[in-house]
Amino acid sequence: MSDTDILIVGAGPTGLACALELSRRGIKPRIIDKGDGFTPEAESRALGINNRSLQLLAPSGVSAELLAQGIKGERIRVRNEKGRDVISAGFDHPGALYPFILILPQGRTERILADALKQYGVAVEWNREVIAANGNPKKPVLDVNAPDGLESIRANKIIGADGASSTIRNGFGFSFTGDSYPTEFSLVDIETEKPLDATELVVDFSGGHLLARIPLGRNVFRFISPYTDIKRILPKDLATGRVIWQSSFHINFRHVEKMQRGSVFLAGDAAHIHSPIGARGMNLGIEDACWLAWMIHKRTEANYSKLRLPHVRMVIKQTRQQTDALLHLGGVGRFARDHLANIFLKIPAFKKRALTRVTGLDTQDPPWIED
Numbered sequence: 038m039s040d041t042d043i044l045i046v047g048a049g050p051t052g053l054a055c056a057l058e059l060s061r062r063g064i065k066p067r068i069i070d071k072g073d074g075f076t077p078e079a080e081s082r083a084l085g086i087n088n089r090s091l092q093l094l095a096p097s098g099v100s101a102e103l104l105a106q107g108i109k110g111e112r113i114r115v116r117n118e119k120g121r122d123v124i125s126a127g128f129d130h131p132g133a134l135y136p137f138i139l140i141l142p143q144g145r146t147e148r149i150l151a152d153a154l155k156q157y158g159v160a161v162e163w164n165r166e167v168i169a170a171n172g173n174p175k176k177p178v179l180d181v182n183a184p185d186g187l188e189s190i191r192a193n194k195i196i197g198a199d200g201a202s203s204t205i206r207n208g209f210g211f212s213f214t215g216d217s218y219p220t221e222f223s224l225v226d227i228e229t230e231k232p233l234d235a236t237e238l239v240v241d242f243s244g245g246h247l248l249a250r251i252p253l254g255r256n257v258f259r260f261i262s263p264y265t266d267i268k269r270i271l272p273k274d275l276a277t278g279r280v281i282w283q284s285s286f287h288i289n290f291r292h293v294e295k296m297q298r299g300s301v302f303l304a305g306d307a308a309h310i311h312s313p314i315g316a317r318g319m320n321l322g323i324e325d326a327c328w329l330a331w332m333i334h335k336r337t338e339a340n341y342s343k344l345r346l347p348h349v350r351m352v353i354k355q356t357r358q359q360t361d362a363l364l365h366l367g368g369v370g371r372f373a374r375d376h377l378a379n380i381f382l383k384i385p386a387f388k389k390r391a392l393t394r395v396t397g398l399d400t401q402d403p404p405w406i407e408d
Protein backbone atom coordinates (compact mmCIF):
# COMPACT_ATOMS: atom_id res chain seq x y z
CA MET A 38 0.00 0.00 0.00
CA SER A 39 1.38 3.42 -0.90
CA ASP A 40 -0.02 6.78 0.17
CA THR A 41 -0.19 9.90 -1.92
CA ASP A 42 -1.85 13.29 -1.65
CA ILE A 43 -3.32 13.74 -5.15
CA LEU A 44 -3.44 10.98 -7.73
CA ILE A 45 -4.43 11.78 -11.31
CA VAL A 46 -5.51 8.77 -13.37
CA GLY A 47 -5.07 9.37 -17.10
CA ALA A 48 -2.41 11.35 -18.95
CA GLY A 49 -4.52 12.62 -21.83
CA PRO A 50 -4.91 16.38 -22.31
CA THR A 51 -7.21 16.66 -19.26
CA GLY A 52 -5.00 14.80 -16.77
CA LEU A 53 -1.84 16.54 -18.01
CA ALA A 54 -3.42 20.01 -17.83
CA CYS A 55 -4.62 19.33 -14.29
CA ALA A 56 -1.19 18.04 -13.18
CA LEU A 57 0.47 21.11 -14.67
CA GLU A 58 -1.94 23.62 -13.13
CA LEU A 59 -1.55 22.00 -9.70
CA SER A 60 2.26 21.76 -9.99
CA ARG A 61 2.76 25.39 -10.91
CA ARG A 62 0.90 26.28 -7.71
CA GLY A 63 3.25 24.11 -5.65
CA ILE A 64 0.97 21.05 -5.36
CA LYS A 65 2.73 18.06 -6.94
CA PRO A 66 0.41 15.19 -7.88
CA ARG A 67 1.22 11.67 -9.07
CA ILE A 68 -0.07 11.07 -12.60
CA ILE A 69 -0.41 7.52 -13.94
CA ASP A 70 -1.57 6.08 -17.25
CA LYS A 71 -2.18 2.57 -18.52
CA GLY A 72 -0.60 3.34 -21.89
CA ASP A 73 3.09 3.24 -22.73
CA GLY A 74 3.29 6.81 -24.04
CA PHE A 75 1.45 9.74 -25.57
CA THR A 76 -1.15 9.48 -28.33
CA PRO A 77 0.75 8.90 -31.60
CA GLU A 78 0.57 12.24 -33.43
CA ALA A 79 -0.70 10.63 -36.61
CA GLU A 80 -3.60 9.04 -34.69
CA SER A 81 -4.90 12.13 -32.93
CA ARG A 82 -8.62 12.57 -32.46
CA ALA A 83 -8.67 16.20 -31.27
CA LEU A 84 -7.16 18.86 -33.51
CA GLY A 85 -8.89 22.14 -32.64
CA ILE A 86 -7.77 24.22 -29.64
CA ASN A 87 -10.05 27.16 -28.88
CA ASN A 88 -9.55 30.61 -27.46
CA ARG A 89 -10.59 29.55 -23.95
CA SER A 90 -7.96 26.80 -23.72
CA LEU A 91 -5.27 29.15 -25.04
CA GLN A 92 -6.27 31.68 -22.39
CA LEU A 93 -6.18 29.01 -19.64
CA LEU A 94 -2.84 27.56 -20.70
CA ALA A 95 -1.11 30.92 -21.19
CA PRO A 96 0.14 31.37 -17.57
CA SER A 97 2.07 28.06 -17.71
CA GLY A 98 3.74 29.07 -21.00
CA VAL A 99 2.03 26.18 -22.82
CA SER A 100 -0.04 28.40 -25.12
CA ALA A 101 3.07 30.10 -26.51
CA GLU A 102 4.41 26.68 -27.50
CA LEU A 103 1.04 25.52 -28.90
CA LEU A 104 0.87 28.70 -30.99
CA ALA A 105 4.43 28.20 -32.23
CA GLN A 106 3.68 24.65 -33.40
CA GLY A 107 0.03 24.85 -34.56
CA ILE A 108 -1.63 26.34 -37.60
CA LYS A 109 -4.44 28.88 -37.50
CA GLY A 110 -7.86 27.96 -38.83
CA GLU A 111 -9.16 31.44 -39.57
CA ARG A 112 -12.38 30.88 -41.51
CA ILE A 113 -15.18 28.47 -42.22
CA ARG A 114 -16.74 27.97 -45.63
CA VAL A 115 -19.95 26.08 -46.32
CA ARG A 116 -20.77 24.73 -49.77
CA ASN A 117 -24.32 23.61 -50.58
CA GLU A 118 -25.59 20.57 -52.48
CA LYS A 119 -25.24 22.43 -55.80
CA GLY A 120 -21.57 23.18 -55.11
CA ARG A 121 -22.19 26.89 -54.39
CA ASP A 122 -20.36 28.56 -51.51
CA VAL A 123 -23.17 29.85 -49.29
CA ILE A 124 -21.41 30.75 -46.04
CA SER A 125 -17.99 32.23 -45.56
CA ALA A 126 -17.13 33.63 -42.14
CA GLY A 127 -14.01 34.43 -40.16
CA PHE A 128 -13.45 33.30 -36.54
CA ASP A 129 -12.60 36.90 -35.57
CA HIS A 130 -14.69 37.25 -32.41
CA PRO A 131 -14.24 40.86 -31.24
CA GLY A 132 -13.56 39.82 -27.61
CA ALA A 133 -11.13 37.01 -28.43
CA LEU A 134 -7.43 37.35 -27.81
CA TYR A 135 -6.92 34.44 -30.22
CA PRO A 136 -9.43 34.98 -33.06
CA PHE A 137 -8.93 31.58 -34.70
CA ILE A 138 -9.10 27.86 -33.99
CA LEU A 139 -5.58 26.63 -33.43
CA ILE A 140 -5.00 23.32 -35.14
CA LEU A 141 -2.53 20.88 -33.65
CA PRO A 142 -2.77 17.08 -33.29
CA GLN A 143 -3.76 15.97 -29.78
CA GLY A 144 -0.58 13.87 -29.49
CA ARG A 145 1.54 17.00 -29.94
CA THR A 146 -0.56 18.96 -27.43
CA GLU A 147 -0.03 16.18 -24.88
CA ARG A 148 3.76 16.30 -25.39
CA ILE A 149 3.83 20.08 -24.94
CA LEU A 150 1.82 19.82 -21.71
CA ALA A 151 4.09 17.04 -20.41
CA ASP A 152 7.25 19.01 -21.24
CA ALA A 153 5.93 21.95 -19.21
CA LEU A 154 5.03 19.55 -16.37
CA LYS A 155 8.57 18.11 -16.32
CA GLN A 156 9.90 21.53 -15.32
CA TYR A 157 8.19 21.00 -11.96
CA GLY A 158 9.76 17.57 -11.52
CA VAL A 159 6.54 15.67 -12.32
CA ALA A 160 6.61 12.94 -14.97
CA VAL A 161 3.86 10.63 -16.17
CA GLU A 162 4.15 7.10 -14.77
CA TRP A 163 3.30 4.97 -17.81
CA ASN A 164 2.16 1.32 -17.85
CA ARG A 165 0.15 1.70 -14.65
CA GLU A 166 -3.44 0.63 -15.10
CA VAL A 167 -6.12 1.08 -12.48
CA ILE A 168 -7.91 -2.26 -12.41
CA ALA A 169 -10.13 -1.86 -9.33
CA ALA A 170 -11.37 0.70 -6.83
CA ASN A 171 -12.57 0.09 -3.26
CA GLY A 172 -15.79 1.97 -4.07
CA ASN A 173 -15.57 4.22 -1.00
CA PRO A 174 -15.22 7.79 -2.32
CA LYS A 175 -14.51 9.14 1.19
CA LYS A 176 -11.42 6.93 1.61
CA PRO A 177 -10.52 5.91 -1.92
CA VAL A 178 -8.03 3.14 -2.61
CA LEU A 179 -7.09 1.91 -6.09
CA ASP A 180 -5.50 -1.32 -7.27
CA VAL A 181 -2.99 -0.55 -9.98
CA ASN A 182 -1.30 -3.03 -12.27
CA ALA A 183 2.30 -1.81 -12.54
CA PRO A 184 5.37 -3.18 -14.35
CA ASP A 185 6.78 -4.32 -11.00
CA GLY A 186 3.56 -5.93 -9.72
CA LEU A 187 0.30 -4.86 -8.13
CA GLU A 188 0.31 -1.54 -6.25
CA SER A 189 -2.49 -0.38 -3.96
CA ILE A 190 -2.66 3.40 -3.79
CA ARG A 191 -4.49 5.28 -1.05
CA ALA A 192 -4.93 8.95 -1.97
CA ASN A 193 -6.34 12.05 -0.29
CA LYS A 194 -7.82 13.02 -3.63
CA ILE A 195 -8.28 11.08 -6.84
CA ILE A 196 -8.85 12.85 -10.15
CA GLY A 197 -10.33 10.55 -12.76
CA ALA A 198 -9.19 11.84 -16.15
CA ASP A 199 -9.23 8.37 -17.65
CA GLY A 200 -11.42 9.02 -20.66
CA ALA A 201 -14.82 7.89 -21.89
CA SER A 202 -14.66 4.35 -20.43
CA SER A 203 -13.43 5.65 -17.07
CA THR A 204 -12.60 2.97 -14.50
CA ILE A 205 -12.68 5.65 -11.79
CA ARG A 206 -16.22 6.71 -12.76
CA ASN A 207 -17.44 3.11 -12.75
CA GLY A 208 -15.46 2.13 -9.64
CA PHE A 209 -16.94 4.89 -7.50
CA GLY A 210 -20.54 4.56 -8.66
CA PHE A 211 -21.04 7.70 -10.75
CA SER A 212 -23.96 7.48 -13.17
CA PHE A 213 -23.25 8.25 -16.85
CA THR A 214 -26.54 8.64 -18.65
CA GLY A 215 -27.36 9.73 -22.16
CA ASP A 216 -27.70 8.22 -25.61
CA SER A 217 -25.78 7.17 -28.68
CA TYR A 218 -26.42 7.96 -32.34
CA PRO A 219 -26.49 4.97 -34.71
CA THR A 220 -24.60 6.77 -37.51
CA GLU A 221 -21.02 5.67 -37.97
CA PHE A 222 -18.73 8.53 -38.97
CA SER A 223 -15.61 7.99 -41.05
CA LEU A 224 -12.40 9.92 -40.73
CA VAL A 225 -9.38 9.97 -43.01
CA ASP A 226 -6.20 12.06 -42.84
CA ILE A 227 -4.70 12.49 -46.31
CA GLU A 228 -1.48 13.93 -47.62
CA THR A 229 -2.60 15.72 -50.76
CA GLU A 230 -0.43 16.01 -53.84
CA LYS A 231 -0.96 19.74 -54.16
CA PRO A 232 -1.20 22.26 -51.30
CA LEU A 233 -4.66 23.60 -50.42
CA ASP A 234 -5.78 26.55 -48.34
CA ALA A 235 -4.67 25.59 -44.82
CA THR A 236 -6.44 28.49 -43.12
CA GLU A 237 -10.02 27.46 -43.78
CA LEU A 238 -12.34 24.73 -42.53
CA VAL A 239 -14.82 23.53 -45.12
CA VAL A 240 -18.22 21.91 -44.72
CA ASP A 241 -19.25 20.56 -48.09
CA PHE A 242 -22.71 19.20 -48.95
CA SER A 243 -22.08 19.00 -52.71
CA GLY A 244 -23.12 15.76 -54.34
CA GLY A 245 -25.53 15.16 -51.45
CA HIS A 246 -22.85 13.81 -49.08
CA LEU A 247 -21.78 15.75 -46.02
CA LEU A 248 -17.98 16.07 -45.98
CA ALA A 249 -15.99 18.22 -43.55
CA ARG A 250 -12.37 19.22 -44.30
CA ILE A 251 -9.94 20.39 -41.62
CA PRO A 252 -6.36 21.42 -42.41
CA LEU A 253 -3.49 19.72 -40.61
CA GLY A 254 -0.90 21.47 -42.73
CA ARG A 255 -0.60 22.84 -46.26
CA ASN A 256 -0.53 19.32 -47.68
CA VAL A 257 -2.34 17.29 -45.01
CA PHE A 258 -6.08 17.41 -44.46
CA ARG A 259 -8.62 15.58 -42.33
CA PHE A 260 -11.91 14.58 -43.91
CA ILE A 261 -14.91 13.51 -41.83
CA SER A 262 -18.23 12.22 -43.13
CA PRO A 263 -21.25 10.19 -42.04
CA TYR A 264 -20.80 8.36 -45.36
CA THR A 265 -18.97 5.10 -44.63
CA ASP A 266 -16.96 4.81 -47.83
CA ILE A 267 -15.42 8.24 -47.36
CA LYS A 268 -12.68 7.88 -50.00
CA ARG A 269 -15.37 7.49 -52.69
CA ILE A 270 -16.79 10.94 -52.04
CA LEU A 271 -13.49 12.82 -51.91
CA PRO A 272 -12.74 15.10 -54.88
CA LYS A 273 -10.77 13.00 -57.40
CA ASP A 274 -7.52 14.95 -57.06
CA LEU A 275 -7.54 14.40 -53.28
CA ALA A 276 -8.60 10.77 -53.23
CA THR A 277 -5.26 9.72 -54.74
CA GLY A 278 -3.27 11.23 -51.86
CA ARG A 279 -1.41 9.13 -49.27
CA VAL A 280 -3.64 7.97 -46.40
CA ILE A 281 -1.94 8.80 -43.09
CA TRP A 282 -4.69 7.56 -40.77
CA GLN A 283 -8.17 6.19 -41.24
CA SER A 284 -10.67 5.58 -38.46
CA SER A 285 -14.35 5.66 -37.56
CA PHE A 286 -16.38 6.75 -34.57
CA HIS A 287 -19.88 6.93 -33.13
CA ILE A 288 -21.37 9.95 -31.42
CA ASN A 289 -22.56 9.70 -27.81
CA PHE A 290 -24.11 12.34 -25.61
CA ARG A 291 -23.55 11.43 -21.97
CA HIS A 292 -22.57 13.07 -18.73
CA VAL A 293 -22.34 12.32 -15.03
CA GLU A 294 -24.91 13.82 -12.65
CA LYS A 295 -22.12 14.89 -10.27
CA MET A 296 -18.47 15.50 -11.05
CA GLN A 297 -17.40 14.85 -7.46
CA ARG A 298 -18.17 12.19 -4.87
CA GLY A 299 -16.26 12.57 -1.59
CA SER A 300 -12.57 12.74 -2.46
CA VAL A 301 -13.05 11.55 -6.04
CA PHE A 302 -13.30 14.06 -8.90
CA LEU A 303 -13.97 13.45 -12.59
CA ALA A 304 -12.77 15.62 -15.47
CA GLY A 305 -12.79 15.55 -19.27
CA ASP A 306 -14.24 12.61 -21.21
CA ALA A 307 -14.55 10.64 -17.96
CA ALA A 308 -17.31 13.09 -17.00
CA HIS A 309 -18.86 14.08 -20.34
CA ILE A 310 -18.83 13.02 -23.98
CA HIS A 311 -20.54 14.55 -26.99
CA SER A 312 -20.23 15.14 -30.71
CA PRO A 313 -16.84 16.47 -31.92
CA ILE A 314 -18.66 19.24 -33.82
CA GLY A 315 -17.41 22.65 -32.73
CA ALA A 316 -14.18 21.13 -31.31
CA ARG A 317 -15.36 21.35 -27.70
CA GLY A 318 -14.47 17.96 -26.09
CA MET A 319 -10.77 18.29 -25.31
CA ASN A 320 -11.21 22.00 -24.70
CA LEU A 321 -13.93 21.37 -22.13
CA GLY A 322 -11.67 18.79 -20.44
CA ILE A 323 -8.81 21.30 -20.27
CA GLU A 324 -11.27 23.77 -18.70
CA ASP A 325 -12.38 21.21 -16.07
CA ALA A 326 -8.73 20.52 -15.31
CA CYS A 327 -7.71 24.15 -14.88
CA TRP A 328 -10.73 25.02 -12.74
CA LEU A 329 -10.30 21.95 -10.54
CA ALA A 330 -6.61 22.71 -9.95
CA TRP A 331 -7.41 26.31 -9.05
CA MET A 332 -10.23 25.23 -6.72
CA ILE A 333 -8.02 22.65 -4.97
CA HIS A 334 -5.40 25.36 -4.48
CA LYS A 335 -8.08 27.70 -3.05
CA ARG A 336 -9.62 24.83 -1.01
CA THR A 337 -12.98 25.44 -2.72
CA GLU A 338 -13.11 22.14 -4.62
CA ALA A 339 -16.41 21.25 -2.91
CA ASN A 340 -18.01 23.67 -5.43
CA TYR A 341 -16.38 22.03 -8.47
CA SER A 342 -19.38 20.02 -9.61
CA LYS A 343 -21.83 22.89 -9.09
CA LEU A 344 -19.63 25.21 -11.10
CA ARG A 345 -18.76 22.94 -14.03
CA LEU A 346 -21.97 20.97 -14.68
CA PRO A 347 -24.04 23.86 -16.12
CA HIS A 348 -21.31 24.40 -18.74
CA VAL A 349 -21.16 20.69 -19.51
CA ARG A 350 -24.94 20.57 -20.00
CA MET A 351 -24.86 23.66 -22.20
CA VAL A 352 -22.13 22.26 -24.49
CA ILE A 353 -23.91 18.92 -24.78
CA LYS A 354 -27.14 20.70 -25.74
CA GLN A 355 -25.39 22.91 -28.29
CA THR A 356 -23.41 20.10 -29.92
CA ARG A 357 -26.54 17.96 -30.13
CA GLN A 358 -28.46 20.76 -31.88
CA GLN A 359 -25.56 21.41 -34.25
CA THR A 360 -25.12 17.71 -35.05
CA ASP A 361 -28.86 17.25 -35.69
CA ALA A 362 -28.89 20.32 -37.94
CA LEU A 363 -26.00 18.96 -40.00
CA LEU A 364 -27.35 15.43 -40.29
CA HIS A 365 -31.01 16.22 -40.89
CA LEU A 366 -31.12 19.55 -42.65
CA GLY A 367 -34.70 20.08 -43.86
CA GLY A 368 -36.03 22.58 -46.41
CA VAL A 369 -36.25 25.47 -43.94
CA GLY A 370 -32.74 24.74 -42.64
CA ARG A 371 -31.34 24.68 -46.18
CA PHE A 372 -33.04 27.96 -47.01
CA ALA A 373 -31.62 29.58 -43.87
CA ARG A 374 -28.15 28.18 -44.63
CA ASP A 375 -28.20 29.23 -48.31
CA HIS A 376 -29.89 32.63 -48.08
CA LEU A 377 -29.88 33.98 -44.52
CA ALA A 378 -26.75 32.82 -42.69
CA ASN A 379 -24.28 35.01 -44.59
CA ILE A 380 -26.53 38.05 -44.14
CA PHE A 381 -26.92 37.45 -40.41
CA LEU A 382 -23.18 36.84 -40.01
CA LYS A 383 -22.61 40.40 -41.22
CA ILE A 384 -24.56 41.69 -38.19
CA PRO A 385 -21.90 42.15 -35.46
CA ALA A 386 -24.14 41.08 -32.52
CA PHE A 387 -25.22 37.88 -34.32
CA LYS A 388 -21.71 37.03 -35.43
CA LYS A 389 -20.39 37.63 -31.92
CA ARG A 390 -23.01 35.29 -30.47
CA ALA A 391 -22.26 32.56 -33.00
CA LEU A 392 -18.51 32.86 -32.45
CA THR A 393 -18.80 32.87 -28.67
CA ARG A 394 -19.46 29.13 -28.94
CA VAL A 395 -16.61 28.45 -31.36
CA THR A 396 -14.13 30.31 -29.17
CA GLY A 397 -15.36 28.63 -25.98
CA LEU A 398 -16.00 32.06 -24.47
CA ASP A 399 -19.55 31.04 -23.52
CA THR A 400 -18.22 29.55 -20.27
CA GLN A 401 -17.22 31.35 -17.09
CA ASP A 402 -14.13 33.58 -17.24
CA PRO A 403 -11.28 32.28 -15.07
CA PRO A 404 -10.88 34.82 -12.24
CA TRP A 405 -7.17 34.01 -11.81
CA ILE A 406 -6.28 35.23 -15.30
CA GLU A 407 -6.20 38.91 -16.08
CA ASP A 408 -6.90 39.91 -19.67
Ligand SMILES: Cc1cc2nc3c(=O)[nH]c(=O)nc-3n(C[C@H](O)[C@H](O)[C@H](O)COP(=O)(O)OP(=O)(O)OC[C@H]3O[C@@H](n4cnc5c(N)ncnc54)[C@H](O)[C@@H]3O)c2cc1C
Nearest residue numbers: 047049050051071083084085167199200305306318319320
Ligand atom coordinates in the same frame (compact mmCIF):
# COMPACT_ATOMS: atom_id res chain seq x y z
C1 LIG B 1 -13.04 12.27 -34.34
C2 LIG B 1 -12.88 13.13 -33.12
C3 LIG B 1 -12.41 14.42 -33.27
C4 LIG B 1 -12.28 15.25 -32.16
N1 LIG B 1 -11.84 16.52 -32.34
C5 LIG B 1 -11.76 17.35 -31.28
C6 LIG B 1 -11.28 18.68 -31.44
O1 LIG B 1 -10.93 19.11 -32.55
N2 LIG B 1 -11.20 19.49 -30.34
C7 LIG B 1 -11.60 19.05 -29.11
O2 LIG B 1 -11.56 19.84 -28.14
N3 LIG B 1 -12.01 17.76 -28.91
C8 LIG B 1 -12.10 16.91 -29.96
N4 LIG B 1 -12.48 15.62 -29.77
C9 LIG B 1 -12.71 15.11 -28.39
C10 LIG B 1 -11.37 14.78 -27.71
O3 LIG B 1 -10.65 13.83 -28.45
C11 LIG B 1 -11.60 14.26 -26.28
O4 LIG B 1 -12.55 15.07 -25.65
C12 LIG B 1 -10.28 14.28 -25.50
O5 LIG B 1 -9.37 13.35 -26.02
C13 LIG B 1 -10.55 13.94 -24.03
O6 LIG B 1 -9.34 14.03 -23.32
P1 LIG B 1 -9.21 13.29 -21.92
O7 LIG B 1 -7.83 13.59 -21.44
O8 LIG B 1 -10.35 13.65 -21.05
O9 LIG B 1 -9.36 11.73 -22.25
P2 LIG B 1 -8.40 10.75 -23.21
O10 LIG B 1 -7.77 11.59 -24.23
O11 LIG B 1 -9.29 9.66 -23.58
O12 LIG B 1 -7.30 10.30 -22.17
C14 LIG B 1 -7.58 9.35 -21.15
C15 LIG B 1 -6.28 8.70 -20.70
O13 LIG B 1 -6.59 7.82 -19.61
C16 LIG B 1 -5.86 6.62 -19.75
N5 LIG B 1 -6.60 5.56 -19.04
C17 LIG B 1 -7.82 5.05 -19.37
N6 LIG B 1 -8.18 4.10 -18.48
C18 LIG B 1 -7.17 4.00 -17.59
C19 LIG B 1 -6.96 3.18 -16.44
N7 LIG B 1 -7.86 2.26 -16.06
N8 LIG B 1 -5.79 3.33 -15.73
C20 LIG B 1 -4.87 4.24 -16.12
N9 LIG B 1 -5.02 5.04 -17.21
C21 LIG B 1 -6.16 4.92 -17.92
C22 LIG B 1 -5.78 6.39 -21.25
O14 LIG B 1 -4.66 5.57 -21.59
C23 LIG B 1 -5.63 7.83 -21.78
O15 LIG B 1 -4.28 8.21 -21.94
C24 LIG B 1 -12.63 14.76 -30.86
C25 LIG B 1 -13.09 13.44 -30.72
C26 LIG B 1 -13.23 12.64 -31.83
C27 LIG B 1 -13.74 11.24 -31.66
